[in-house]
Amino acid sequence: MSLNATPAGERVHIAFFGRRNAGKSSLVNAFTGQDLAIVSDVKGTTTDPVYKAMELLPLGPVQIIDTPGIDDEGALGELRVKKTRQVLNKTDLAILVADSTAPLGQAEEELLSLIKDKGIPYLLAWNKADLLDSVPEEGENTLWVSALTGLHIHELKEKAAALAGQEGPKRPLIADLLQPGDTVVLVVPIDKAAPKGRLILPQQQTIRDVLEAGAAALVCRDTELALTLAGLPKSPKLVVTDSQAFAKVARIVPREVPLTSFSILMARYKGDLALTVEGAKALHSLKDGDKVLVAEGCTHHRQCEDIGTVKLPRWVREATGVEPEFVFCSGREYPEDLSPYKMVIHCGGCTLGEREMKYRQRTAADQHIPITNYGILIAAINGILYRTLEPFPDMAHLLP
Amino acid sequence: MSLNATPAGERVHIAFFGRRNAGKSSLVNAFTGQDLAIVSDVKGTTTDPVYKAMELLPLGPVQIIDTPGIDDEGALGELRVKKTRQVLNKTDLAILVADSTAPLGQAEEELLSLIKDKGIPYLLAWNKADLLDSVPEEGENTLWVSALTGLHIHELKEKAAALAGQEGPKRPLIADLLQPGDTVVLVVPIDKAAPKGRLILPQQQTIRDVLEAGAAALVCRDTELALTLAGLPKSPKLVVTDSQAFAKVARIVPREVPLTSFSILMARYKGDLALTVEGAKALHSLKDGDKVLVAEGCTHHRQCEDIGTVKLPRWVREATGVEPEFVFCSGREYPEDLSPYKMVIHCGGCTLGEREMKYRQRTAADQHIPITNYGILIAAINGILYRTLEPFPDMAHLLP
Numbered sequence: 001m002s003l004n005a006t007p008a009g010e011r012v013h014i015a016f017f018g019r020r021n022a023g024k025s026s027l028v029n030a031f032t033g034q035d036l037a038i039v040s041d042v043k044g045t046t047t048d049p050v051y052k053a054m055e056l057l058p059l060g061p062v063q064i065i066d067t068p069g070i071d072d073e074g075a076l077g078e079l080r081v082k083k084t085r086q087v088l089n090k091t092d093l094a095i096l097v098a099d100s101t102a103p104l105g106q107a108e109e110e111l112l113s114l115i116k117d118k119g120i121p122y123l124l125a126w127n128k129a130d131l132l133d134s135v136p137e138e139g140e141n142t143l144w145v146s147a148l149t150g151l152h153i154h155e156l157k158e159k160a161a162a163l164a165g166q167e168g169p170k171r172p173l174i175a176d177l178l179q180p181g182d183t184v185v186l187v188v189p190i191d192k193a194a195p196k197g198r199l200i201l202p203q204q205q206t207i208r209d210v211l212e213a214g215a216a217a218l219v220c221r222d223t224e225l226a227l228t229l230a231g232l233p234k235s236p237k238l239v240v241t242d243s244q245a246f247a248k249v250a251r252i253v254p255r256e257v258p259l260t261s262f263s264i265l266m267a268r269y270k271g272d273l274a275l276t277v278e279g280a281k282a283l284h285s286l287k288d289g290d291k292v293l294v295a296e297g298c299t300h301h302r303q304c305e306d307i308g309t310v311k312l313p314r315w316v317r318e319a320t321g322v323e324p325e326f327v328f329c330s331g332r333e334y335p336e337d338l339s340p341y342k343m344v345i346h347c348g349g350c351t352l353g354e355r356e357m358k359y360r361q362r363t364a365a366d367q368h369i370p371i372t373n374y375g376i377l378i379a380a381i382n383g384i385l386y387r388t389l390e391p392f393p394d395m396a397h398l399l400p
Numbered sequence: 401m402s403l404n405a406t407p408a409g410e411r412v413h414i415a416f417f418g419r420r421n422a423g424k425s426s427l428v429n430a431f432t433g434q435d436l437a438i439v440s441d442v443k444g445t446t447t448d449p450v451y452k453a454m455e456l457l458p459l460g461p462v463q464i465i466d467t468p469g470i471d472d473e474g475a476l477g478e479l480r481v482k483k484t485r486q487v488l489n490k491t492d493l494a495i496l497v498a499d500s501t502a503p504l505g506q507a508e509e510e511l512l513s514l515i516k517d518k519g520i521p522y523l524l525a526w527n528k529a530d531l532l533d534s535v536p537e538e539g540e541n542t543l544w545v546s547a548l549t550g551l552h553i554h555e556l557k558e559k560a561a562a563l564a565g566q567e568g569p570k571r572p573l574i575a576d577l578l579q580p581g582d583t584v585v586l587v588v589p590i591d592k593a594a595p596k597g598r599l600i601l602p603q604q605q606t607i608r609d610v611l612e613a614g615a616a617a618l619v620c621r622d623t624e625l626a627l628t629l630a631g632l633p634k635s636p637k638l639v640v641t642d643s644q645a646f647a648k649v650a651r652i653v654p655r656e657v658p659l660t661s662f663s664i665l666m667a668r669y670k671g672d673l674a675l676t677v678e679g680a681k682a683l684h685s686l687k688d689g690d691k692v693l694v695a696e697g698c699t700h701h702r703q704c705e706d707i708g709t710v711k712l713p714r715w716v717r718e719a720t721g722v723e724p725e726f727v728f729c730s731g732r733e734y735p736e737d738l739s740p741y742k743m744v745i746h747c748g749g750c751t752l753g754e755r756e757m758k759y760r761q762r763t764a765a766d767q768h769i770p771i772t773n774y775g776i777l778i779a780a781i782n783g784i785l786y787r788t789l790e791p792f793p794d795m796a797h798l799l800p
Contacts, residue, residue: 181627183618190611199604205597211590211621216628218583219607220616227581228616233633 011053011063012164013090013355017111018097020069023127026147027097028066031157049087059161065091070107080107084114086336089362090355093121093164095156100126100144118362121163125156173209173269177391178237180214185229187241187249189222202262202348206240225252238391240265243375244307247382258391259384263348263375268392270354272373275361277389277398279372280380282343283316288323290342292316295360296330297352307374308347319381334360337367344371411453411463412564413490413755417511418497420469423527426547427497428466431557449487459561465491470507480507484514486736489762490755493521493564495556500526500544518762521563525556573609573669577791578637580614585629587641587649589622602662602748606640626652638791640665643775644707647782658791659784663748663775668792670754672773675761677789677798679772680780682743683716688723690742692716695760696730697752707774708747719781734760737767744771 016031018024032054050066067087070076076084088094094115098104104112115122122141129135129144129151136144138152143159145152178184188203199207210217218236220228222245229236229252238258241249246261253259267273286292294308313326324342329335338344344364349357364371372380379385389395416431418424432454450466467487470476476484488494494515498504504512515522522541529535529544529551536544538552543559545552578584588603599607610617618636620628622645629636629652638658641649646661653659667673686692694708713726724742729735738744744764749757764771772780779785789795 180624181631183631188607188611190608197605197608198601199599199607201598204599204604207588207599207619208590208597211588211619214621214624216618216620216624218616218618219611221611221614224580224614224616231581231583231633233631 011061012056012059012092013063013065014056014093014095014160014164015049015065015067015087015091016095016097017067017084017115018069018127019072019099019105019108021072022069022097022099023147024069024097025066027125027127027145027153028064030145030147030150030153031160032064056157056161056164059165062164070111072105072107074106076107076110081110081114084111085118085366086363088114088118088120089359089366091120092355093123093160095123095125095160097125097127100129101131121166123156123159123163171268171271171394174206174238174240174265175209175213178210178213178215182213182215182237183232184210184215184217185225185232185236185239186210186217186219187222187225187239187245188219189242189245202266203242206262206265222248222252225249229253243378246378246384246388250382250384250387260388260391261375261379263373264379264388266348267373267376268395270357272357272361273376273389273395274398275365276372276376277385279343279364279370280376280385282370282372283320283377283380286316286320286322286324286342290322290324291340292324292326293335293338293341293344294326294328295334295344296328296347297349297356298331298347308345312345312374312377315378315381334363336363338364338369339367341369344369345377346371346373348373348375411461412456412459412492413463413465414456414493414495414560414564415465415467415487415491416495416497417467417484417515418469418527419472419499419505419508421472422469422497422499423547424469424497425466427525427527427545427553428464430547430550430553431560432464456557456561456564459565462564470511472505472507474506476507476510481510481514484511485518485766486763488514488518488520489759489766491520492755493523493560495523495525495560497525497527500529501531521566523556523559523563571668571671571794574606574638574640574665575609575613576794578610578613578615582613582615582637583632584610584615584617585625585632585636585639586610586617586619587622587625587639587645588619589642589645602666606662606665622648622652625649629653643778646778646784646788650782650784650787660788660791661775661779663773664779664788666748667773667776668795670757672757672761673776673789673795674798675765676772676776677785679743679764679770680776680785682770682772683720683777683780686716686720686722686724686742690722690724691740692724692726693735693738693741693744694726694728695734695744696728696747697749697756698731698747708745712745712774712777715778715781734763736763738764738769739767741769744769745777746771746773748773748775 016024016028032052049068052064054062054064056062065087070080096108096111098108124142126142126144127147130146130149138144138155143152143155145156186203186206188199207217218228235257238260239249239253241259241261243261243263250259264273267276294312296308309328317323346360361371376385379388386399389398416424416428432452449468452464454462454464456462465487470480496508496511498508524542526542526544527547530546530549538544538555543552543555545556586603586606588599607617618628635657638660639649639653641659641661643661643663650659664673667676694712696708709728717723746760761771776785779788786799789798
């Protein structure tokens with residue numbers, strides 16, 4: 001696959017920020033080895049973020065975001081803060097370029113705060129180090145470079161690759177709940193919407209994780225669940241169900257047997273569980289006419305569409321007794337401005353990839369709009385959200 | 401996805417055959433609605449097969465193969481038979497274009513025999529029907545058309561779409577062996593070669609088919625198999641294992657419990673089981689220095705490579721006590737001429753698609769070269785091939 005064949009969404013995103021006078025664009029050029037942005041000594045020649053693909057070894061294909069230079073004086077301003085947040089929502093690694101002959105200004109301090117608030121890995125690159133009498137030693141997040149002489153550009157790239165390549169702290173999927181020899185029952189309903197001859201990825205991942213824990217996965221349909229449970233010599237360690245079968249499965253599984261769903265396992269694994277559980281609570285403050293955004297990642301997948309456009313709105317109306325106005329979006333058309341909406345209900349996002357889902361969640365969080373997902377909301381509507389959270393000792397803080 | 405984005409290997413292949421004088425190329429043009437081949441009234445202007453993509457509704461994307469015209473007189477000749485077989489090995493539907501003002505010649509009769517021998521669906525299109533006083537009614541495989549006036553071209557396309565769209569008679573995967581409430585144990589070893597966080601397609605398909613039969617699939621690793629079997633209140637209906645764990649699993653599963661492998665399930669499902677079981681028997685007539693072709697569909701997949709290039713040759717040497725010469729090919733580089741080889745050992749072909757695998761098997765069968773696959777051969781080497789065939793009442797004829 002050629003370099004350009006890597007879709008932008010799968011590239012690690014590295015964003016450069018800095019004051020107009022710090023030589024940010026020169027440093028981006030030194031970093032990428034190409035004339036990426038117009039460089040001049042007139043302040044602020046970069047007026048829009050510039051996106052550029054490059055190969056950053058040993059990391060692989062990356063997307064460089066060269067952002068507009070910030071003012072040398074004063075604070076960031078509301079619009080700039082908003083725009084920076086948007087860029088940061090897509091950023092895996094932020095590089096703040098500063099002038100090593102001057103202290104950080106107010107705008108730079110604010111930028112650093114924003115970056116740290118979002119928990120995004122960052123580097124502070126002190127440029128123009130060639131002008132210093134002596135160059136300080138690099139720190140954990142800090143190093144001194146010169147776009148002019150090439151000083152420590154190699155080190156900057158190495159450090160960037162190392163930082164951007166670090167995966168966020170992943171929580172376990174299911175293995176941490178299991179002992180070797182345990183049996184987990186997985187409920188996989190087969191309806192017309194299920195992909196023919198395949199299992200969806202969360203189901204595959206769960207089976208894999210069960211096996212890696214030395215446990216066994218007993219897979220059955222909802223229609224055979226009662227029979228399957230009755231045939232077991234002892235209760236399973238856990239029952240995991242597809243969210244759509246929640247209501248039925250919750251009635252079959254004895255109250256003392258731990259029960260959860262693939263959606264909840266995946267949300268915990270990706271680190272979204274707290275956010276989406278909080279988001280689901282907005283259900284109970286909906287009023288007639290409130291706008292609810294139902295967002296789907298894919299455009300063709302009949303299953304999501306049916307759930308999103310037909311079943312979920314009906315369930316929400318039944319559960320709340322109110323008539324919200326449902327607005328639907330699918331594919332890539334997720335709005336930047338979520339202010340018209342009282343809540344966002346997003347699909348599992350299996351086709352979107354983690355970066356895009358994180359971006360969507362961060363965008364909602366920035367605007368203080370509750371965001372939840374189909375599986376969590378269905379659990380909430382069925383009144384079993386808290387029951388499905390009980391199996392996770394590390395999620396006890398989400399229980400009432 | 402645009403029309404041309406459909407890879408050739410996924411398109412239904414429709415091949416046109418005919419005598420030089422029957423107006424085959426004109427009919428192909430009328431069929432595809434484009435100037436596909438050079439058309440002239442000089443005999444035999446098409447000298448090489450021409451491949452062309454088109455959309456044939458309601459079937460979808462198809463690949464048209466316009467083959468060189470055959471002589472108007474005499475038999476096909478050895479080379480032409482060989483070339484025609486090669487084209488037919490890739491063909492889903494053959495259309496023989498004949499001149500309705502003349503009877504079928506010897507070469508056309510031979511072509512029809514070849515097509516019928518291979519069991520390939522076909523249509524006999526009597527062209528130049530505009531020259532007839534009255535046009536006969538169409539038969540099951542026969543119709544009268546005119547490339548010149550457009551007579552029945554629409555009907556030809558409809559009939560072609562219907563015939564080419566028919567799936568071959570598929571055997572069941574596993575559901576026919578199961579009753580609702582049964583439990584099937586699936587043994588899925590997890591080694592470094594297993595794809596991370598996923599299950600390979602044969603495993604997914606098997607689980608799906610078990611569920612659709614109203615049965616339950618109990619999935620465990622080979623290392624937990626003994627423990628898992630001991631924990632069951634009664635023997636499972638069937639144990640299915642990954643081929644690589646055959647020897648170990650066969651020792652653990654009691655002789656009275658039916659045992660088979662994912663490879664054997666898949667070979668039965670695709671209709672290759674008899675061919676590949678016959679092919680495996682060639683193992684016992686190998687002599688020192690005999691060439692054995694080990695063919696792999698993919699070029700990158702470490703697992704296949706290790707099995708194919710390292711483990712299988714060792715196992716063959718150990719099982720036979722002879723030293724054959726192993727020749728390896730991977731990806732698309734499968735030789736047309738298999739005569740140097742005493743047998744072909746092919747991987748499961750999970751990345752190749754059914755059309756390409758059928759082509760490879762037919763090519764071997766044409767040349768009377770035994771062909772088997774990894775899973776079947778591993779069962780044979782472990783001395784449990786016949787045991788793993790016992791679960792299938794419809795495969796009793798393969799047992800000794």
